Amino acid sequence: MIFHALSGDSHVSGEGGWWSKLVGQGKAFDTDRYCVICANTLGGCSGSTGPKDLNFPIITIKDMVAAQVPLLDHLGIKQLVAVAGGSMGGMMALQFSVDYPGRSQNIIAIAFNEVGRRAIINDPEEGLAIARMIGHITYLSEVSLTNKFGRKIKEGALASQKFGDPLFEVESYLKYKGVGFTKRFDANSYLYITKAIDLFDITNDLSRGEGRFLVVHFTSDWLFPEYQALDIVDRLKNSAKNVSYRVIESSAGHDAFLLEEEKLGGAIKSFLAGAKS
Amino acid sequence: MIDYRLRLKPDYKLIKEFITEGATVLDLGCGDGTLLEALTKDKKVKGIGVDIHPEGLNEAMARGLSVLQLDLNKGLKSFKDKSFDFVVLNMTLQAMWDPLLVIQEMVRVGKAAIVGFPNFGHWQLLFRLLATERMPKTKTLPYDWYNTPNIRLMTINDFKALCSNNGIKIVKDRYLNISGVEIHRPFIRWRAAEGIFLLTQK
Numbered sequence: 001m002i003f004h005a006l007s008g009d010s011h012v013s014g015e016g017g018w019w020s021k022l023v024g025q026g027k028a029f030d031t032d033r034y035c036v037i038c039a040n041t042l043g044g045c046s047g048s049t050g051p052k053d054l055n056f057p058i059i060t061i062k063d064m065v066a067a068q069v070p071l072l073d074h075l076g077i078k079q080l081v082a083v084a085g086g087s088m089g090g091m092m093a094l095q096f097s098v099d100y101p102g103r104s105q106n107i108i109a110i111a112f113n114e115v116g117r118r119a120i121i122n123d124p125e126e127g128l129a130i131a132r133m134i135g136h137i138t139y140l141s142e143v144s145l146t147n148k149f150g151r152k153i154k155e156g157a158l159a160s161q162k163f164g165d166p167l168f169e170v171e172s173y174l175k176y177k178g179v180g181f182t183k184r185f186d187a188n189s190y191l192y193i194t195k196a197i198d199l200f201d202i203t204n205d206l207s208r209g210e211g212r213f214l215v216v217h218f219t220s221d222w223l224f225p226e227y228q229a230l231d232i233v234d235r236l237k238n239s240a241k242n243v244s245y246r247v248i249e250s251s252a253g254h255d256a257f258l259l260e261e262e263k264l265g266g267a268i269k270s271f272l273a274g275a276k277s
Numbered sequence: 278m279i280d281y282r283l284r285l286k287p288d289y290k291l292i293k294e295f296i297t298e299g300a301t302v303l304d305l306g307c308g309d310g311t312l313l314e315a316l317t318k319d320k321k322v323k324g325i326g327v328d329i330h331p332e333g334l335n336e337a338m339a340r341g342l343s344v345l346q347l348d349l350n351k352g353l354k355s356f357k358d359k360s361f362d363f364v365v366l367n368m369t370l371q372a373m374w375d376p377l378l379v380i381q382e383m384v385r386v387g388k389a390a391i392v393g394f395p396n397f398g399h400w401q402l403l404f405r406l407l408a409t410e411r412m413p414k415t416k417t418l419p420y421d422w423y424n425t426p427n428i429r430l431m432t433i434n435d436f437k438a439l440c441s442n443n444g445i446k447i448v449k450d451r452y453l454n455i456s457g458v459e460i461h462r463p464f465i466r467w468r469a470a471e472g473i474f475l476l477t478q479k
Contacts, residue, residue: 212341212343214338230355233345233355234355237325237345237355238357238360240323241343242341242343243343243345244334244338244342244343244344244345245344245345245346245347246331246334246346247331247346248331263331266335267331267334267335267338269335270334270335270336270338270339271338271339273338273339274338274339274340274341274342275341276341
């Protein structure tokens, strides 16, 4: 079972799927070997129950995971080979291991994070775009931003523009990303889900988790620095879990979990190969 | 799958004899996990492998082993005192930036530490160095001086001095010659190609 991240959805693989590079025939999550399940998360705006306004009750990562378990029951699945996810999906995978010990043999948690939220409360439309812009910078890394834009100035921008209009290429790109995000994502969902992410703290519950764990960290991740990953690894290790920890060299920042398919895929594939069949 | 090559490797035989049945083992520089897997099967140990290089770690995970991608030169900060029965470092000490730190961490984290390393004081190496005045190469040390990962070459006497100067007790020591046959006195420091030591904190 794969858990999607903040702005993801159940469309995990196939044409336009957010994790098509890792999920499919012969890929890390090999659909020739495994049956992959991915559901829209509670609080999202892609088809599950979510907030229409701010009167929706506060939800937690724990609630999001609990909401998916009846799906497993409905499908008659008593035990999963693995739960996996990147970013918020990684938090959900860990939460699953704690709340449903033994129900998944393996737990794969990749680069889980924390994101800003405040701007949206004042102005949903504009605020969501700002939040996404901030989010987008932190998802990338300095290297990938510099490679993409450096200090390039937008064509024709110096001659014509008003002061508030984007001048550097990077501004224009971020504005585009931000506005694009408001078209496909709901501000209320963003608020509720980021709140759930902010509330997440599993550190003291990890000893209850069962199964084999894989924790993955990306070297250029601003959102989720290595000491946090190591803290989780230590807690798992100290409670005598079978835990593996991998560091993946990447200049792509937090978004590497969507991009580094070769290194990440190799690690996941090997980890799953080591599962007791 | 049993790796017979490793079983036949003479240093593995000695390491295996040092380790007690069912012990907890931390294998530093675990590579693809060959040693740890063999110990898991032969000695029923419960172990964790540590290595910095990603190449071997995928293989180790595919064997079902628990492995952590960490830099040993930063020490073993996250490991508690005496949290393993044995901490093993085989043929890796000579590639460490700070070997003393690594050994001190090993005897802190482990109730005992096992260290195996190639002896640079072997008579053939000494002879070749004297005769050619070039850094000698062997089967275990096949690199040139400028591209070798083995940056901290030492002799058996060097190692013993390091231990005695730093409060580390050598509980047992065993030696193999160039053909992998165990050797005993005399002149071990010249005849041994590899030494394997069982260490504790004094």
